[in-house]
Amino acid sequence: MNREQVMERLTEIFRDVFDDESIVLTVNTSAKDIEDWDSLEHINLIAAVEKAFRMRFTMKEVSGMKNVGEMADIVMARGKANR
Amino acid sequence: MQEHEIDVTLKDAESEKRRKENKLFKINVLTIGILFCLLSLFLIFGKRPTYSAEEKRDLAKCPKFTIEAYLDGSFTENFAAFFNDSVPLRSVFKGWISDFRGHLGIPYEDGTLIGNIPTIESSRPAKPEETEPPTTDAPVPVVKPSEAEMLTEASTEETIAPTEAETEDDYEDADGEMTNNILIVKHRGIMLYGGNYEQGESYARTLNTYKEKLGPDVNVYSMVAPTAVSFYLPKKFQNASASEKDHIDHINSCLSGVIPVDAYSLLEEHKSEAIYSRTDHHWQPLGAYYAAQAFAEEAGVPFAPLSDYETVVLEGYVGTLYGYTGSADIKDNPEDFIYYKPQNSYTTTYYDIDMTNEREGALLLSSLDHLDVSDWYLVFMGGDERVTHVETDCKNGRTLCIIKDSYGNALVPCLTNSFEEIWVIDMRFFTPNIIDFMQEKGVTDVLFAMNTFSATGTNSDDLQTLLNQ
């Protein structure tokens, strides 16, 4: 998977989780940019990403993730394409 | 070149601004720092008092340092207690504190409430349980001896309305709280009364037992004295307190063979006089005089008019209610303490509470100089923890035994013209069996004299104890 594919898939997941079709992700998108992305919704987001890429985030990663770019890096390193 | 100049002036302005800021910081740091230092020096080097007159206790002392004391924590704890407790000029500061507390709000209808309002039983029981025999195994709350002193009042109030599920825990809580429910209205502290009909019934039953045991030849009287709340509680606050009259009437209705003494009516007639202290939880000796008069009439004994007494007036009396409430209104408005010295001849003998250590003494302390102002009520026999025996020149062959709380103390000098002998026993402290004692001394009349708080509170349980010990 290249970064573009990952970002594309992540965008779908974000739109799904936050129920907002207008979300457009960049590597710099963080919790500040998406209103509903709080620590609680973060858990569901992580669960959705894990499911989509058939991988597990560590607790450190869940807790320390600062933006979408970091998430994409981890996914690219360990995720598996589901399609 | 020009740009450079602007830069310099900007820098100058910046450093000027910073200099100004630093100056302000310096003022702040120095002011608070110096304040801390001064207060430290004052607390460390100021002369520390050792006794608190308002609270009637020795202040914490500086502990001795030992390794053991440090390791078990007692040294540090006691040292902190000492440092925090015996502050130089403590009583001055406490005066300031009560002034400050007085300004946390505004008086309501001229009154201030300190402590809880008591729980009041809304309805009195329909019928006293006359047939029920006196029980000796009634649950008596366990009072640890060391706490008993502090408890005497707290317990009466805290057990005002024992709910069915009142546990020992609740009771323990009660003495921790030291609920002080006092209303302060127009320079007067009024203890709000809760009342407990059941406890009153138990008091009456116990007295009935006394009468049974003493037989028909001994007259037993019950005088439950009202307190200031009956006569001086403003209408506005009537529902803050239970009716002492109702409780007294209820007790009297439960007595059998015991003669009730109606002090209430006579006191009420005289309520415009200073019969209760404004600043103390006791009555004034004058109130006790009228109560004694009511008793003398009931007992059919002679009674001396006030003019037969020497009147002593002490000015500047601020009684226990200041230490208790910390109210500036009480502190700043002292009253007179007026007591009456009987002029007939009598001798007074004191015993310890176990009837040992007999010694002669004065019924009324000859000088109150060594007492704190708030302790002037101690003029009568010097307090409660002793047995007093008075022999008078009234040769009518009658021997009175007064079983009392501290309200009873002030009655004694009023009765030196009325009985040949008077024994005064505090129900909380006496250790021998009371019936044996009375029979041995040939007592002809027994007067139970206490206020409503005692009679309908746990103090009255001590009466039961006296019978069984």
Place this chain on the structure above:
Amino acid sequence: MIFSSLIFLYLFLPLCILSYSACKRIRSRNLVLVIFSLLFYAWGEPTRILYLLLSVAVNYLCGIGAGAEQKSVVRKLSLGVSLVFNLCMIGVFKYADFLISNINFIFGQDIPLTGIVQMIGISFYTFQVMSYVIDCYWETVTPQRDPLKFLLYVSLFPQLIAGPIVRYSTIAEEIDDRRTTLADLSYGFSRFVVGLAKKVILADNLFQIVEQFLGNIDSQTILGTWYGVILYSLYVYFDFSGYSDMAIALGRIFGFHFDENFRHPFLCKDITEFWQRWHISLGSFFRDYLLPLPVFGIRNKYLSLGLVWLCTGIWHGASWNYILWGLYYGAFILLEAKIGKKKMRSFPLWARHIYNKLVIIIGFGIFYFEDFKKLGMFLRNLTIFNPNGFFSFAEQMSLYNNLFLIIAAIACCFPLLELPKKLAEKHGTLKAGISVAGTVGCAVLLLLSSLLLVDATTVAFLYYRF
């Protein structure tokens, strides 16, 4: 020792500041702080020092192990040892008797209670060392190899016994090197006095009223119950935030910058926001270390939410009412999450304020009553099922008697101190005047608070008897 006592203010603190400033090198300064911190912690119960030192030793080693660049076995083992050790510490010294009495109750056993008294500060410093070891394991901080510095981090007396929970990363650099500027000192002094005043002038006086009303809840009127619990909410806020203020201020005096623990919580618009403003260091601890934990191996926000709020409740005390209190908040936060932020915002502001204040105030009632029977009475007495009537003269009288205190307390829930700051920024000329006024104000508050502390040991009514 507590901050709001004369011995701390006028003996311990001056000696500590003087000794600290007499030392110039950072190492000796750290040593001074450690010595005074241990003295502070040993006050009244020196043996508890041993448990603190044990905890420091274990977590010091585990921190190094967890952050080591060795095999992951060592790292995992270190983390595991540390977590088990810390949870056991807190379990034994805070919850032992609670657990035993519940086991006895449920299984009808008769295991004797241990009688262990909860060790002061243990909930705070145990959480700190746990966060440290986890951070080491996650490699977000470098393990501290100097035992003295690590001991300083854990025992630092400003935050030792009542928080805030300071993360190692917050002060890691300042342990190695820090300076106290004049501005820090000025800020620290002023803020300390403000915190002290919050505790001594507001909280302590409020508590006396609270006891009058909630103390005999069984006979309280509807109005009296509400009055009591509203004042209790204010009391808890001023007590705790006053203490946090003093902690942050003391930290600043010694050159440390702790994070804020309270941000005017009563201004919140919903319950979720309340917890972003109330005891922030605890909330962020659970958010960072507990929320990401998959419950039963599943990542689900509701399960995580339940776990976090269960733990929040348990953390506050070894009694069921605290657990109920935590779950109560969890339920409302769940509700708000279900409704969604946009929908929440669509409600009128006044309605949101009424809703959250009601929840918060009743919540503090749950917090107050450890006895479930009394808690039941409390909840009943809030409503028309109260058998004691709507009101009595007592509430009105108490309100009058304490009117200025209560007005001041409510006013102080708002960010009052921001006003002069903003004013000074707007009008440069007023700056000096405002600053001096602040100094005078602090001096008055300090004198007044100290005066009231003289009353702290007052024993009412020892001789009060008939």
